Amino acid sequence: MSRIKKAQAGNTATLSQSGINSMTIKEDNISGLYVHIPFCTSKCAYCNFYSEPVSAHDTYRLLQAMRRELSLADTSAVRTVYIGGGSPSCLPAAQLAEFMKTITDKCHDITEFTVECNPCQAAPRMLENLRELGVNRLSIGAQSFNDDELNLLGRIHNSESVRTAVYQARQAGFENISLDLIFAICGSTQATWQASLEQAIALNPEHISAYSLTLEASTPLAQEIEQGKYTAVDELTDRAMYEQAIETLTKAGYEHYEISNFAKSGFECRHNMGCWQNRPYIGIGPSASSSSGTRRTRNFSDIKTYIKAIESDQSPIGETVKISDMDRICETAVLNLRTKNGIDVKKFKQVTGNDPCLLFAEPVRTHCEQGLLKIENDRIYLTAKALPIADYVLCDFAAL
Numbered sequence: 001m002s003r004i005k006k007a008q009a010g011n012t013a014t015l016s017q018s019g020i021n022s023m024t025i026k027e028d029n030i031s032g033l034y035v036h037i038p039f040c041t042s043k044c045a046y047c048n049f050y051s052e053p054v055s056a057h058d059t060y061r062l063l064q065a066m067r068r069e070l071s072l073a074d075t076s077a078v079r080t081v082y083i084g085g086g087s088p089s090c091l092p093a094a095q096l097a098e099f100m101k102t103i104t105d106k107c108h109d110i111t112e113f114t115v116e117c118n119p120c121q122a123a124p125r126m127l128e129n130l131r132e133l134g135v136n137r138l139s140i141g142a143q144s145f146n147d148d149e150l151n152l153l154g155r156i157h158n159s160e161s162v163r164t165a166v167y168q169a170r171q172a173g174f175e176n177i178s179l180d181l182i183f184a185i186c187g188s189t190q191a192t193w194q195a196s197l198e199q200a201i202a203l204n205p206e207h208i209s210a211y212s213l214t215l216e217a218s219t220p221l222a223q224e225i226e227q228g229k230y231t232a233v234d235e236l237t238d239r240a241m242y243e244q245a246i247e248t249l250t251k252a253g254y255e256h257y258e259i260s261n262f263a264k265s266g267f268e269c270r271h272n273m274g275c276w277q278n279r280p281y282i283g284i285g286p287s288a289s290s291s292s293g294t295r296r297t298r299n300f301s302d303i304k305t306y307i308k309a310i311e312s313d314q315s316p317i318g319e320t321v322k323i324s325d326m327d328r329i330c331e332t333a334v335l336n337l338r339t340k341n342g343i344d345v346k347k348f349k350q351v352t353g354n355d356p357c358l359l360f361a362e363p364v365r366t367h368c369e370q371g372l373l374k375i376e377n378d379r380i381y382l383t384a385k386a387l388p389i390a391d392y393v394l395c396d397f398a399a400l
């Protein structure tokens with residue numbers, strides 16, 4: 001649901017053609033662990049993520065396979081853990097707790113441990129278990145506070161469930177809660193979006209993510225729009241809603257620290273900051289990706305294929321892409337530019353051995369002239385004018 005497409009891998013130009021310094025890319029020894037739980041109670045109408053109905057699968061068997069995959073991973077550098085999906089909270093509470101325990105037994109220096117939670121699955125006992133097992137951040141998929149909009153999205157919760165979930169999470173001791181919101185939902189207006197923003201702020205979460213609704217062609221919602229049942233929000237209104245989110249959330253004391261993310265001071269998502277620094281990450285579970293910096297892999301998506309591979313002592317990796325130095329440098333630039341701090345010129349030079357002002361001289365010059373980029377205090381960053389059209393700027397950094 002991101003507003004920005006990630007840099008494309010597989011650039012075919014050679015290093016000698018690019019003229020970049022290929023020898024000095026340094027490994028960052030801190031990494032993140034992402035665990036994909038591919039189950040949901042039912043499928044939302046807009047969802048294009050890989051997930052299957054929880055009732056149709058042997059969740060314990062899959063978790064056993066994932067536990068085995070995790071046991072073989074080198075997690076010594078892991079500092080942040082993110083359990084997403086899918087809906088991790090739709091797992092039987094005892095199985096979820098047992099799996100969390102495996103993670104904390106395996107990773108000893110976790111500074112941030114996030115679990116995604118569907119609002120209507122925030123049972124007090126489950127939340128208490130998570131806190132006791134070291135989970136210190138809860139990401140609640142609120143999406144909207146308008147029940148008609150939630151209904152249209154096919155969500156299984158209503159706005160009251162979000163309020164209850166936040167209350168239960170506080171009761172369980174969570175001091176770091178994030179709410180996910182979606183704008184530009186069919187039928188929404190700037191007034192309904194404002195109401196959702198204000199109701200989110202009233203719950204005082206430490207972090208809010210706000211994404212524009214992405215309409216993937218294969219989803220039921222996109223097909224209903226195609227058939228004329230609903231009308232997609234037009235581009236200008238979408239942009240106005242994004243600007244409205246920035247204005248409302250920053251006025252309420254949230255720092256706009258990444259294109260789609262807002263946080264109270266000190267509550268930026270460390271796991272995602274690692275991604276935007278292009279640090280290595282380990283992915284566990286069906287369809288999860290991992291990156292070592294030089295190689296990106298993706299596990300089999302199909303649950304049965306994934307389990308079968310692990311149970312027969314085979315690798316669950318279904319796809320491997322080599323990341324060239326050039327790809328990695330471009331990815332780092334694109335990901336860094338997503339954040340408020342943008343590209344830190346000195347750090348970029350240290351990590352990649354290349355001066356971004358020279359390497360990306362042409363897009364930097366063009367976009368600075370258009371008022372979309374700024375160079376200041378050794379940083380290259382997107383201006384406020386660029387944020388709603390960030391894709392347009394970032395695609396010029398995605399390849400050399």
Ligand code: SF4
Nearest residue numbers: 040043044047085086
């Ligand atoms: S809960 Fe999330 S992952 Fe599951 S179907 Fe809905 S949007 Fe997709």
